[in-house]
Amino acid sequence: MKAVLSVVLVLVVISSTIAKYIPKSGKRIPQTLSRGWGDQLIWAQTYEEALYWSRSRNKPLMVLFHLEDCPHSQALKKVFSENNEIQKILDEDFIVLNLVYETTDKHLSPDGQYVPRILFVDPSMTVRADINGRYSNRLYAYETGDINLLISNMQKAKKLLKAEL
Numbered sequence: 188m189k190a191v192l193s194v195v196l197v198l199v200v201i202s203s204t205i206a207k208y209i210p211k212s213g214k215r216i217p218q219t220l221s222r223g224w225g226d227q228l229i230w231a232q233t234y235e236e237a238l239y240w241s242r243s244r245n246k247p248l249m250v251l252f253h254l255e256d257c258p259h260s261q262a263l264k265k266v267f268s269e270n271n272e273i274q275k276i277l278d279e280d281f282i283v284l285n286l287v288y289e290t291t292d293k294h295l296s297p298d299g300q301y302v303p304r305i306l307f308v309d310p311s312m313t314v315r316a317d318i319n320g321r322y323s324n325r326l327y328a329y330e331t332g333d334i335n336l337l338i339s340n341m342q343k344a345k346k347l348l349k350a351e352l
Contacts, residue, residue, distance in 0.1 A: 220232060220285070221285070222253075222255070222264075222285055222287070223264055223268060224251065224253075224264055224267055224268055224283075224285050225267070225268055225273075225274050225277060225278075225283070226268075227274065227278065228274065228277055228278055228283055229278075229283075230283050230284060230285060231248075231282060231283065231284040233284075234250070234284060234286070234290045234292065234295075237250070237282050237283075237284040237308075238308070238312055240282045241282045241308060241309075241310050241312075242310050242311075242312065244282065244310075245310050246280060246281055246282050246310065247280070247281055247282070247307055247308065247309050247310065247315075247344045247345060248281065248282045248283075248284065248307065248308040248309075248310075249277065249281050249282070249283050249284070249305060249306075249307055249308075249341070249344070250284050250285075250286065250295060250305070250306045250307075250308060251283070251284065251285040251286070251303065251304075251305050252285075252286050252287075252289070252295075252300075252301075252302050252303060252304040252305075252306075253285060253286075253287060253302045253303045253304075254287055254302050255287060257302050257303070259302070259303055259330065260302050260303045262330070262331050263303045263329060263330065263331055265331075266331045266334055267334070267337075270334055270338075272338055273334070273337065273338060273341070276338070276341050276342075276345075277341075280341075280345050281341070281344075292314075294314040294316075295314060297314070297316050297326070297327075298325065298326045298327070299325070301325055301328065303328065303329060304325070304327045304328055305320075305327055305329055305337065306318075306327050307340070307341075307344040309344070309347065315344060315347065318340045318343055318344055318347075319340075320333060320336060320337075320340075321333060321336060
C-alpha cells in the first residue's frame with residue numbers, strides 16, 4: 188500500500204511540475220489563431236484588430252512573425268508555448284498577434300522581413316523599435332536560447348507603457 192501511495196505521489200508531483208499555464212478565468216477552448224504558440228491565449232485575427240484591442244484595453248501589443256515550415260520558427264514556438272511565464276504575462280498584460288504573412292505597415296519590418304521576428308507596439312500605436320533582441324543583423328529575432336531576453340523585453344514593454352502614458 189505504501190508503494191502504491193508513493194508512486195501516486197510521485198506522479199502527482201511530476202504532473203504538476205510539467206503542467207501548462209491555465210488562465211485565471213479557467214481553461215479556454217484552443218484557438219486556431221494560436222497556430223501552436225499558446226492555445227490558452229486570445230489571439231487577434233488581424234493587425235488592425237490587434238491595434239484596436241491594444242488601444243481600447245490600454246495594453247501593449249506583441250506581434251510575432253513566423254512561418255509554419257521554418258525550422259527556427261518551429262523551435263522557438265516549442266519553447267515559447269511551453270514557457271509558463273511567457274504565457275502568463277501575455278495572457279494578463281498583452282494583446283497578441285501572430286502572422287505568417289507580412290503586413291502593409293512598414294514600421295513592422297524596420298530592418299527587413301525575416302522570421303521569427305517579434306515586435307512590440309504600444310497603445311498609442313507606436314512600434315517600439317527600441318525593444319529588440321541580441322542580434323545586430325536581425326534586431327527583432329529571437330532564438331530558443333533568448334527566452335529570458337524575450338521575457339525581459341516583455342517586462343520592458345509593460346514598464347514603458349506605464350511610464351509613457
